[in-house]
Every structure is written in structure tokens, then in C-alpha cells.
Amino acid sequence: MDASVSAVLAFDLPAWTAVQLERVEDALSKWVAPDAPAGLGDAMRYAVLDGGKRLRPLLVLAAAEAVSAQAPLRARTDEAALRSACAVELIHAYSLVHDDMPCMDNDVLRRGKPTVHVKFGEAQALLAGDALQALAFELLTPDDGCMSASVQAMLCRLLARAAGHDGMAGGQAIDLASVGVTLTEDQLRRMHRLKTGALLRASVLMGAACDERSAAREPGVVEALARYGDAVGLAFQVVDDILDVTTDTATLGKTAGKDAAAAKPTYVSLLGLDRAAAYATSLHAQALSALDASGLPERETQALRALAAMVVHRGK
Amino acid sequence: MDASVSAVLAFDLPAWTAVQLERVEDALSKWVAPDAPAGLGDAMRYAVLDGGKRLRPLLVLAAAEAVSAQAPLRARTDEAALRSACAVELIHAYSLVHDDMPCMDNDVLRRGKPTVHVKFGEAQALLAGDALQALAFELLTPDDGCMSASVQAMLCRLLARAAGHDGMAGGQAIDLASVGVTLTEDQLRRMHRLKTGALLRASVLMGAACDERSAAREPGVVEALARYGDAVGLAFQVVDDILDVTTDTATLGKTAGKDAAAAKPTYVSLLGLDRAAAYATSLHAQALSALDASGLPERETQALRALAAMVVHRGK
Numbered sequence: 098m099d100a101s102v103s104a105v106l107a108f109d110l111p112a113w114t115a116v117q118l119e120r121v122e123d124a125l126s127k128w129v130a131p132d133a134p135a136g137l138g139d140a141m142r143y144a145v146l147d148g149g150k151r152l153r154p155l156l157v158l159a160a161a162e163a164v165s166a167q168a169p170l171r172a173r174t175d176e177a178a179l180r181s182a183c184a185v186e187l188i189h190a191y192s193l194v195h196d197d198m199p200c201m202d203n204d205v206l207r208r209g210k211p212t213v214h215v216k217f218g219e220a221q222a223l224l225a226g227d228a229l230q231a232l233a234f235e236l237l238t239p240d241d242g243c244m245s246a247s248v249q250a251m252l253c254r255l256l257a258r259a260a261g262h263d264g265m266a267g268g269q270a271i272d273l274a275s276v277g278v279t280l281t282e283d284q285l286r287r288m289h290r291l292k293t294g295a296l297l298r299a300s301v302l303m304g305a306a307c308d309e310r311s312a313a314r315e316p317g318v319v320e321a322l323a324r325y326g327d328a329v330g331l332a333f334q335v336v337d338d339i340l341d342v343t344t345d346t347a348t349l350g351k352t353a354g355k356d357a358a359a360a361k362p363t364y365v366s367l368l369g370l371d372r373a374a375a376y377a378t379s380l381h382a383q384a385l386s387a388l389d390a391s392g393l394p395e396r397e398t399q400a401l402r403a404l405a406a407m408v409v410h411r412g413k
Numbered sequence: 414m415d416a417s418v419s420a421v422l423a424f425d426l427p428a429w430t431a432v433q434l435e436r437v438e439d440a441l442s443k444w445v446a447p448d449a450p451a452g453l454g455d456a457m458r459y460a461v462l463d464g465g466k467r468l469r470p471l472l473v474l475a476a477a478e479a480v481s482a483q484a485p486l487r488a489r490t491d492e493a494a495l496r497s498a499c500a501v502e503l504i505h506a507y508s509l510v511h512d513d514m515p516c517m518d519n520d521v522l523r524r525g526k527p528t529v530h531v532k533f534g535e536a537q538a539l540l541a542g543d544a545l546q547a548l549a550f551e552l553l554t555p556d557d558g559c560m561s562a563s564v565q566a567m568l569c570r571l572l573a574r575a576a577g578h579d580g581m582a583g584g585q586a587i588d589l590a591s592v593g594v595t596l597t598e599d600q601l602r603r604m605h606r607l608k609t610g611a612l613l614r615a616s617v618l619m620g621a622a623c624d625e626r627s628a629a630r631e632p633g634v635v636e637a638l639a640r641y642g643d644a645v646g647l648a649f650q651v652v653d654d655i656l657d658v659t660t661d662t663a664t665l666g667k668t669a670g671k672d673a674a675a676a677k678p679t680y681v682s683l684l685g686l687d688r689a690a691a692y693a694t695s696l697h698a699q700a701l702s703a704l705d706a707s708g709l710p711e712r713e714t715q716a717l718r719a720l721a722a723m724v725v726h727r728g729k
Binding site: 130132133134135136137138141191192195198200201218219220221223224226227228230231232233234235237238239240245246247249250251253254256257258260261262263264266267269270271273274291 | 448449450452454457507508511517534535536537540542543544546547548549550554561562563565566570572573574576578579583587589590607
């Protein structure tokens with residue numbers, strides 16, 4: 098085994114994750130609207146705090162590390178990465194709040210707890226989701242000089258595109274229109290590239306964009322990180338579909354089997370369990386090979402590599 | 414009558430408005446998601462196109478004119494102002510879509526047409542609103558060099574704060590919590606400062622921020638424009654409350670008398686019609702005196718002055 102491989106294998110993901118999650122949870126607790134009026138802050142905080150794997154924030158922080166190790170402006174990059182990590186999580190959280198509402202998935206359980214609309218009412222859930230989306234962009238545009246305008250603009254650009262009609266919201270519209278419809282594998286892939294993939298990809302690219310040095314913006318690096326993000330995003334969805342049929346509700350923390358019950362197309366319904374698992378493995382390999390092709394030092398991409406493995410092997 | 418007063422009186426608001434609205438409608442038609450998937454684009458366009466007074470876009474464009482007449486970078490300022498004008502309108506439009514939903518105001522009529530959820534279903538309305546908010550930030554962050562990063566960052570900052578928990582969404586939460594409750598005038602004013610005032614104020618400040626020259630960012634100018642925006646925003650709401658009780662549904666284009674029916678506090682219920690009208694007149698005077706104090710040449714603020722008059726006198 099050569100040194101670089103053993104270095105990757107030796108990478109301690111749980112320890113790294115624990116450090117990063119503490120930063121993210123502290124920041125979210127500080128930034129998510131403690132002073133919002135008339136119960137809105139309570140609903141926003143309930144939707145965001147104390148729950149979730151924080152995969153998107155971890156991808157942001159891992160990507161920022163990958164491009165900026167030994168960077169001279171480390172403190173500024175760190176602040177931008179932490180704000181980006183929280184911003185993508187707020188977009189993710191708002192999408193769950195709105196997704197769970199009666200007019201969408203009508204789900205009453207999320208992370209083992211009542212969903213926001215069950216706890217606070219539908220109107221407050223709608224508003225909390227709306228306010229979380231705005232807050233994401235607010236976090237990316239501080240006026241205290243801790244981030245350059247060019248980084249702020251690029252982060253807002255990446256996040257807005259990933260969240261909107263050509264990203265997450267567009268994917269949800271396709272999902273909505275696909276209930277009871279037989280999709281081809283290409284159509285299913287397109288839906289997931291938008292619905293979950295766009296934000297996971299943006300998480301990686303936002304992390305890289307936090308570093309102001311031009312090296313982090315070389316087309317080759319950005320393109321390789323985008324391919325990594327796409328592969329991880331798709332793998333995430335394939336594994337999600339597998340877990341939906343192989344795990345019970347208590348373990349999953351949300352209602353299991355609901356895709357099948359809703360006659361929604363999934364990778365398992367399309368490919369069967371074995372081929373879906375093989376597809377996840379192949380996407381994992383694609384993610385790693387994209388990092389190999391990025392030209393970034395392997396040592397700096399350890400967290401990204403470990404996160405790809407975690408996505409594919411979670412629930413096992 | 415001195416020359417400056419007659420110049421203001423001579424300002425042709427309908428002609429100015431017609432020119433600006435053509436630009437705004439063309440831009441919205443081009444930018445609002447013609448290619449969004451699975452019916453989402455139809456719902457977004459239905460929510461935005463062919464309707465509305467476009468007061469917020471007009472305020473953006475008037476404020477940009479006020480600070481940037483004779484500016485050397487006029488083309489860039491113009492592009493930023495047009496994008497800002499559309500962005501604030503998208504935020505306004507998304508708030509109407511979500512506001513009209515059954516879990517909020519449950520309104521079936523808007524601008525004389527069925528509301529988005531009546532026409533496209535609740536789930537699509539929810540998604541269309543979400544996607545419109547994201548699109549607003551997308552419009553503010555083009556990557557083709559037509560706007561500087563510093564202008565992009567400042568515009569996103571202003572819009573995010575005005576839309577979120579400390580702005581529009583926060584005001585809506587207070588509104589939600591105020592049904593059947595007796596508010597003091599101070600509490601009612603706070604609700605409206607957030608619910609409608611924040612976005613109207615931001616429209617003015619965003620227009621000014623489109624000009625990259627430092628003159629447009631002088632604290633005195635910004636502060637005066639903010640006071641103008643606050644006064645116009647509050648006047649708008651007072652007049653809205655008056656029109657709600659003095660105009661029929663057909664003329665209003667939305668359900669009249671619904672505030673009273675919902676036992677929502679209004680300026681009319683609090684002050685009575687006469688004092689509410691006097692309050693609107695006094696806010697109009699405050700708006701004009703803020704412009705006088707701005708130090709901007711009176712000639713350049715004609716559109717802002719005429720818009721303040723239009724807000725107070727609409728429906729008459």
C-alpha cells in the first residue's frame with residue numbers, strides 16, 4: 098500500500114466531522130433568527146436545529162479545505178465556508194418544511210419528531226420556510242468586511258441557481274408530476290440531479306468558491322469538483338431509495354416505504370435492489386476518480402473522499 | 414411659482430411610467446423561467462406576468478435615476494436597476510402566491526383572476542413561490558460581467574434582509590398572530606414596516622445601490638432615501654386599508670372588505686377613515702421632505718416625488 102492510500106485510509110472522519118459539526122451547530126444556533134417575531138423564530142429554529150446529518154455543510158467545509166489548505170487568507174475563507182455551510186443547510190431545511198406540508202408529501206414525522214406544520218400550524222410552516230430561504234442569502238452577504246464582495250456574489254449565484262427552477266424547486270416540480278408515472282432511468286436521473294443533486298453539487302462548489310485565490314477557481318478544479326458533487330448527489334439519492342425499502346421508520350427517523358406507497362418512481366423500483374446497490378458503488382468510484390483528476394493534492398481531499406464513502410455506506 | 418416647483422409639477426409620470434413598465438414587462442417575460450420543468454414555469458409566469466402596478470420596480474428605477482443621472486457608467490447602472498426592479502417584483506409576487514394559499518388568507522381572486530393555487534393546485538403554488546424567491550437572487554447575480562461583484566453583493570444583502578424574518582416574512586408572522594387582536598398604533602405600524610414597508614424601502618435603496626460611484630453611497634443620501642422609502646411604504650399601507658373599505662371587489666381586483674371580515678386590525682379600524690386619510694397626507698409630506706434633505710438635485714428626484722403622490726392618491 099503506498100503512502101497516499103494509507104493516508105486516506107487513516108483519515109479519521111468521525112473526529113473531523115465532530116469538529117466541523119460543533120462549528121456548524123454553534124453557528125446555526127447563533128444565526129437562525131433568535132429574535133424573529135411572533136413565533137416565527139421558534140418555527141425556524143425547530144426546523145433547523147437539533148437534527149439532520151448536515152451532509153451539505155460537511156461537503157462545503159470539506160471542499161473549502163480541499164482547495165485552501167495553506168492559503169494565506171485562511172481566516173476569511175473559514176468564515177465564508179462556515180456561512181456557506183449554514184446557508185446550504187437552511188435551503189435544505191426550508192425545502193423539507195415545505196415538502197412535508199399537507200399539499201405536498203403530507204408527512205407528520207421528520208427526524209423522529211413532528212414536522213413543522215404539525216407543531217406550529219401550516220401558515221407558520223409556510224412562512225418559516227420562506228424566511229429560511231431569505232436567511233440563507235442574508236448569511237452569504239455580511240456587511241462587516243469578513244468576506245469579499247466577489248466571494249459573496251459568487252456564493253449567492255451558486256446557491257440561487259441550485260435552489261430555484263433549474264435546481265431543487267424544478268426537481269420537486271418534476272417529482273410532483275411523476276407520481277404514478279413510469280419514468281425511464283434518464284428521466285429519473287434528471288429529476289434527482291435537480292431535486293437533490295443540484296444543492297449537493299452547489300455545496301461542493303460553494304466550498305471551493307470561498308477561497309479567493311485564483312487557484313481555487315481554475316476551470317479544471319471547478320469542473321472536477323462539480324463531477325464529484327454530481328456523483329455524490331446521485332449516489333445519495335440511490336442509497337436513499339434503497340434505505341426507504343430496507344429500513345424501518347424508527348431507524349430512518351421518517352416514514353419508511355412512503356415512496357412505494359405514493360407510487361413514486363425510485364431507483365429500486367426501476368432497477369431492483371441489487372442493481373441499485375451496484376449503481377451506488379459505481380457512482381462512488383466516479384466521485385473518487387473525479388477527485389483524482391482534479392489535480393488537488395490527495396491529502397487535501399481526504400474529507401471529500403471520506404464523505405463520499407459515508408454517503409454510499411450510510412445505513413449499513 | 415419658482416422654477417424647480419414647476420419642473421416637478423411638469424413631470425409627466427404616466428409617460429415616464431409607460432417607458433419603465435415596458436422595460437420591466439419585457440425583462441420579466443424574458444427572465445421568468447420560460448424553461449422551468451413540469452408546469453412550474455407556467456405557474457411562475459402566471460404569478461408574475463400580466464398584472465400588478467409594479468410599484469416596487471418603479472421605485473427601484475426612480476431611485477436609480479435619482480442618484481445616477483449623468484453617471485459615467487450609465488449602461489451598467491441601468492442593467493443593475495432593471496435586474497433589481499425585476500427581483501423585488503419577484504419577491505412581491507411570491508409573497509402574494511403564498512399569502513393567497515388556503516392555509517394563509519385563502520383568497521381565490523387576485524388582480525381579477527383566479528389565484529395561483531386555484532389555477533395550478535396548492536403544491537405547484539408553493540413551489541412556484543419558492544422558485545420565484547430563488548430567481549430573484551439569481552437575477553441579481555449574473556456572471557456575464559454586466560454588474561460588478563460589489564453591486565451584486567449589496568443588492569443581495571438589501572433584498573435578503575427585506576424579504577426575511579426581519580422584513581416581509583416577519584411582518585406576515587405578526588399579521589398572522591394579530592387576527593382578532595387589538596393592536597396599538599405602534600404595533601400596527603411595526604407590523605406594516607416589516608410586512609410591506611421593508612420591501613418598498615429596499616426597492617428605493619436597491620435602486621440607489623445600483624450606481625457604483627461613492628456619491629450614491631454617501632450616508633446622508635442613503636439615510637434620506639431610507640426615510641423616503643419608509644414614509645412611502647407606510648402611506649401605501651394606510652391607503653390600502655382605506656381602499657379596502659371604500660372600493661368594491663371589481664374595482665380593487667381582489668376581494669374587498671376582507672380585512673374587516675377577518676377581524677384584522679387596520680389603520681381604518683384603529684383611526685377611522687378621516688384620520689387615516691390625514692395620516693396618509695402627512696406621510697406624503699414626510700416622503701417629500703426626506704427627498705428635500707437628501708441633497709440630490711430636485712430635478713433628479715421628480716420620478717420619486719411623483720410616485721409618492723401616486724401612492725397616496727391612487728384609487729381616487
